[in-house]
Amino acid sequence: MTSTMEQQRQRAEGDFERFTARVNALVERHPVVTDNRYCTWFAQGQASAAQVKDLLVQFSVFSNLFIVAQLLKTINAPSLAQSRQSCEILVNELGVIFNGTRASGIDHDAAGDPALVATEGTVDGGTYRFGARHFEWLLRVGESVGLGFDDLGKRRHGTEATLFFCDELARIYGSDDPDLAEGASYAVEHWAAAGFWKQLIAGLEAYKAQQCPSLRLSFFTWHDRVEANHAAHTDDELAEAFVRPGFDEERFCLGATEMLHAVEVFWNGLDTNRVTLGGAHHG
Numbered sequence: 690m691t692s693t694m695e696q697q698r699q700r701a702e703g704d705f706e707r708f709t710a711r712v713n714a715l716v717e718r719h720p721v722v723t724d725n726r727y728c729t730w731f732a733q734g735q736a737s738a739a740q741v742k743d744l745l746v747q748f749s750v751f752s753n754l755f756i757v758a759q760l761l762k763t764i765n766a767p768s769l770a771q772s773r774q775s776c777e778i779l780v781n782e783l784g785v786i787f788n789g790t791r792a793s794g795i796d797h798d799a800a801g802d803p804a805l806v807a808t809e810g811t812v813d814g815g816t817y818r819f820g821a822r823h824f825e826w827l828l829r830v831g832e833s834v835g836l837g838f839d840d841l842g843k844r845r846h847g848t849e850a851t852l853f854f855c856d857e858l859a860r861i862y863g864s865d866d867p868d869l870a871e872g873a874s875y876a877v878e879h880w881a882a883a884g885f886w887k888q889l890i891a892g893l894e895a896y897k898a899q900q901c902p903s904l905r906l907s908f909f910t911w912h913d914r915v916e917a918n919h920a921a922h923t924d925d926e927l928a929e930a931f932v933r934p935g936f937d938e939e940r941f942c943l944g945a946t947e948m949l950h951a952v953e954v955f956w957n958g959l960d961t962n963r964v965t966l967g968g969a970h971h972g
């Protein structure tokens with residue numbers, strides 16, 4: 690009896706190792722994670738004003754429509770704990786400040802400034818500020834390059850590639866099939882933690898230094914700090930998904946694959962635009 694149980698345990702461990710290796714090969718070695726052409730180019734700091742604007746507009750559409758996908762994920766979460774985790778991200782996007790510590794000693798939450806508000810903690814008991822909506826942070830980035838409220842964040846501002854990505858997020862990341870959704874979620878978090886925020890920050894810092902001293906980067910630096918916290922949690926999620934009754938590995942991998950494809954379409958869309966908009970630097 691005991692030896693049978695031991696054998697089962699060993700088999701389960703072996704299965705998990707094989708599953709982890711498979712997901713690893715699929716997600717962590719995906720070209721959009723390891724070698725994002727657009728972001729590599731952007732980080733070189735040669736983007737023109739038109740190219741920076743294009744990034745901000747397309748990113749604002751993704752950022753706003755992501756809220757729709759995050760709401761669906763919250764509604765469709767397979768457990769109360771997961772619906773709360775999902776809700777943390779949702780309402781933080783919408784302006785509830787994490788109840789953590791940063792810049793302690795002053796009323797750092799007052800204006801919801803992303804340069805000052807916490808990137809850790811919980812929204813439970815947190816303060817709501819209109820100014821802490823991530824979209825409003827992006828509006829402030831837009832201001833310094835001449836983009837206003839009417840230029841940002843709406844579906845009508847998205848290219849076909851951007852809208853494909855947003856619609857796939859709602860369909861897969863927000864799916865009511867928990868295996869598909871978790872595969873997508875795992876993929877999205879790995880992509881987000883792989884360094885694209887740093888690449889965008891590097892490019893924007895160069896643009897700021899060269900021609901736009903008033904540019905505010907804190908929307909980007911805040912998200913970069915958050916990703917560092919998120920990355921640590923993703924492997925736990927993999928283990929949790931694997932032991933959920935009825936877990937379907939194929940659906941998980943399908944969700945991850947399709948989601949990464951959509952991420953890639955988004956960045957390739959920007960890459961195509963920057964060539965069209967580009968001057969001398971196509972490198």
Ligand SMILES: [Fe+2]
Pocket residue numbers: 752782823912
């Ligand atoms: Fe955000």
